[in-house]
Amino acid sequence: MEKRSKLLEVKNLKQHFNIGRGRVVKAVDGLSFDIYEGEVLGLVGESGCGKSTTGRSIIGLYDATDGEVLFKGENVHAKKSRKEKLKFNRSMQMIFQDPYASLNPRMTVGDIIAEGIDIHGLATSKDERNNRVYDLLETVGLTKEHASRYPHEFSGGQRQRIGIARALAVEPDFIIADEPISALDVSIQAQVVNLMKQLQRDRSLTYLFIAHDLSMVKYISDRIGVMYQGHLVELCDADRLYENPMHAYTKSLLSAIPLPDPEHERTRKRIIYDRPTGGAVGKSSEDSSIPPLREIEPGHFVSMTDAELEAYQAQLV
Amino acid sequence: METILSVRDLTVAFHTYAGTVQAVRGVSFDLKKGETLAIVGESGSGKSVTSKAIMRLIPNPPGEITKGEIMFEGRDLVKLSDKEMQKVRGRDIAMIFQDPMTSLNPTMTIYKQIAEGLKRHQGLTGDDAKKRTLELLTLVGIPNPEARLKQYPHQLSGGMRQRIVIAIALACNPKVLIADEPTTALDVTIQAQILELLKDIQQKTGTAIIFITHDLGVVANMADRVAVMYAGKLIEKGTVDEIFYEPRHPYTWGLLGSMPRPSDDRSQDLPAIPGTPPNLLHPPVGDAFAPRNQYAMKIDFEKEPPFFPITDTHEAATWLLHPQAPYVEPPVAIRDLALKYRPDSTFAKSLLKGGLK
Numbered sequence A: 001m002e003k004r005s006k007l008l009e010v011k012n013l014k015q016h017f018n019i020g021r022g023r024v025v026k027a028v029d030g031l032s033f034d035i036y037e038g039e040v041l042g043l044v045g046e047s048g049c050g051k052s053t054t055g056r057s058i059i060g061l062y063d064a065t066d067g068e069v070l071f072k073g074e075n076v077h078a079k080k081s082r083k084e085k086l087k088f089n090r091s092m093q094m095i096f097q098d099p100y101a102s103l104n105p106r107m108t109v110g111d112i113i114a115e116g117i118d119i120h121g122l123a124t125s126k127d128e129r130n131n132r133v134y135d136l137l138e139t140v141g142l143t144k145e146h147a148s149r150y151p152h153e154f155s156g157g158q159r160q161r162i163g164i165a166r167a168l169a170v171e172p173d174f175i176i177a178d179e180p181i182s183a184l185d186v187s188i189q190a191q192v193v194n195l196m197k198q199l200q201r202d203r204s205l206t207y208l209f210i211a212h213d214l215s216m217v218k219y220i221s222d223r224i225g226v227m228y229q230g231h232l233v234e235l236c237d238a239d240r241l242y243e244n245p246m247h248a249y250t251k252s253l254l255s256a257i258p259l260p261d262p263e264h265e266r267t268r269k270r271i272i273y274d275r276p277t278g279g280a281v282g283k284s285s286e287d288s289s290i291p292p293l294r295e296i297e298p299g300h301f302v303s304m305t306d307a308e309l310e311a312y313q314a315q316l317v
Numbered sequence B: 001m002e003t004i005l006s007v008r009d010l011t012v013a014f015h016t017y018a019g020t021v022q023a024v025r026g027v028s029f030d031l032k033k034g035e036t037l038a039i040v041g042e043s044g045s046g047k048s049v050t051s052k053a054i055m056r057l058i059p060n061p062p063g064e065i066t067k068g069e070i071m072f073e074g075r076d077l078v079k080l081s082d083k084e085m086q087k088v089r090g091r092d093i094a095m096i097f098q099d100p101m102t103s104l105n106p107t108m109t110i111y112k113q114i115a116e117g118l119k120r121h122q123g124l125t126g127d128d129a130k131k132r133t134l135e136l137l138t139l140v141g142i143p144n145p146e147a148r149l150k151q152y153p154h155q156l157s158g159g160m161r162q163r164i165v166i167a168i169a170l171a172c173n174p175k176v177l178i179a180d181e182p183t184t185a186l187d188v189t190i191q192a193q194i195l196e197l198l199k200d201i202q203q204k205t206g207t208a209i210i211f212i213t214h215d216l217g218v219v220a221n222m223a224d225r226v227a228v229m230y231a232g233k234l235i236e237k238g239t240v241d242e243i244f245y246e247p248r249h250p251y252t253w254g255l256l257g258s259m260p261r262p263s264d265d266r267s268q269d270l271p272a273i274p275g276t277p278p279n280l281l282h283p284p285v286g287d288a289f290a291p292r293n294q295y296a297m298k299i300d301f302e303k304e305p306p307f308f309p310i311t312d313t314h315e316a317a318t319w320l321l322h323p324q325a326p327y328v329e330p331p332v333a334i335r336d337l338a339l340k341y342r343p344d345s346t347f348a349k350s351l352l353k354g355g356l357k
């Protein structure tokens, strides 16, 4: 894995929000991780731990408070010329959680999808533009007849497909998907996840896949990062994380997932996480008590203090 | 076990500008004392409308219970006057809604909201009401309840708020509790706490629960029995083990198969159900699932299948159970799960002709 090239490098990223009266929310507070070309990195954690903020900060929707994000070696947050910005916008796209809110209701589906093609001048004629739109619609399992219709005429799953087609239109290398399936129905979730996986394979895309449905994340991701209060507490190969979770928070998170299997549910034992003192307010307290990641076995990183290292090593199986 | 609530041929329609939406189309089931019945199905299948109909909370207009009965303690709730129904609601049958914020009043203290029901249904006031409120807050696991009495909903976390909603629902020891997606908006950790809480309360009070969700993990955890809903109808009913380990309806197969499991081979596609649910403005003729069903036969497009019994507790509405139906193998994922726990499962044998039985 170390041989693969890094597409994205996140270095000590901090994203704080001033919420008035001198109060600050440290939504993301010192994140470091890399995403390799062609991989799917899953990001999980409880509500409010900073997953969306991480995604939005990476794509440059916010000015980072501290740290840096390198995409293909270039700093995302650095001042760029208009041309550089356009190029960057083209290579990195985001799919949003809410398929209802993220599509302009007054535009036809065809125009929504073609917006990026127009902005980046990717088509030389009207015919070429339309043909690209039709191709994209077909890629995501819709038909060219859908191009002239409006978002409200589509179901949630179909709208999410339109969102995916829009993201693909500019031929990005990297897609940040922020809970792309949470708003969808069970039976439709599988359709969309299959589509995303297939596109990733066919077009060697790289994804940051944010979600709270842990089973789905495991299914789509190569590696998974577990976030807690603005920090990563564990980062590991997806299968390995489920097989041998090390951080107490990861253990508690995994043990809380109900599986569609009654026998398993009758015997499942939930592990309760002892929140470090400060609890939910820890975010706004001055020093965060979450130590940095350390590599405990190749490719498996756990947040720990020096003192805890030995105990963790004993846990390795 | 004694049946406490019996729904027969419940039919609910909404008259909209675009036409009549047949949201619930002849639903029948029994709820027994102390049990948890889960109703599962995809979005728009009529789960919420069914539960609102039991509470007689269907907005009229545009909605209307056009047919059927809801028998509770010898009375048909459909026929009760609004005033009689008000006494049933909250006291005998209570409901927890999906979004805790919309079911709490943001301008009222926690104490006022709980005490309201106590006063209305049990005539409790003053110290008695306060004592009972503290009891309820303790029951739902709110630490330091005394301090919470004067707080407002926005001062509590999502999980705490949902506990308050549960406390309000439990205020009068209802015999039936309807929980409509009570944990869908919550984190897995908080969800686990709420589910444990509901089971604990059920043990202590013997309340029967109708649990509505589309999360099959939650169903496996909570349910004694399961009813699967599709396009306004129940299509399979059984014990939780029968539904997970010996499902018979192709839609149930699809639903179970599309849930990822940690043991899944990630190089394979998830088995998704193709297509989209039918439009209830014009429900299809025959089996509503037929257009999405790879096993569909000619008859499925013509005639609606009746329920075929499989065991005393298990029945499914699919023509595949007809004695003249052809051989059909359930999907591999479904068989594998069944065989893991039920080596003697009917799925172990090559299926008999019409022999899904």
Ligand SMILES: Nc1ncnc2c1ncn2[C@@H]1O[C@H](COP(=O)(O)OP(=O)(O)OP(=O)(O)O)[C@@H](O)[C@H]1O
Residues within 6 Å of the ligand: A017, A018, A019, A025, A026, A027, A045, A046, A047, A048, A049, A050, A051, A052, A053, A054, A212
């Ligand atoms: N623009 C903002 N201004 C102020 N605070 C914010 C802003 N955006 C996010 N936050 C806060 O930052 C924290 C992290 O929020 P974020 O949306 O990243 O969480 P999340 O992990 O995506 O949660 P969820 O699973 O609920 O989507 C929260 O406390 C949130 O209230």
Ligand SMILES: Nc1ncnc2c1ncn2[C@@H]1O[C@H](COP(=O)(O)OP(=O)(O)OP(=O)(O)O)[C@@H](O)[C@H]1O
Residues within 6 Å of the ligand: B014, B016, B021, B023, B041, B042, B043, B044, B045, B046, B047, B048, B049, B050, B059, B062, B063, B214, B280
């Ligand atoms: N007030 C209303 N007016 C018109 N149609 C309605 C109304 N309420 C519900 N419906 C329709 O009734 C059908 C069943 O809706 P219901 O809310 O019961 O679905 P559900 O199974 O609870 O779905 P979900 O999982 O999304 O909550 C849907 O087609 C819905 O559009």
Ligand code: SF4
Residues within 6 Å of the ligand: B249, B250, B251, B287, B288, B289, B290, B291, B293, B295, B296, B297, B300, B305, B317, B318, B319, B320
């Ligand atoms: S009745 Fe027919 S269409 Fe309906 S589920 Fe059974 S086989 Fe499929």
Ligand SMILES: [Mg+2]
Residues within 6 Å of the ligand: A051, A052, A053
């Ligand atoms: Mg988010």
Ligand SMILES: [Mg+2]
Residues within 6 Å of the ligand: B047, B048, B049, B180
């Ligand atoms: Mg509903």
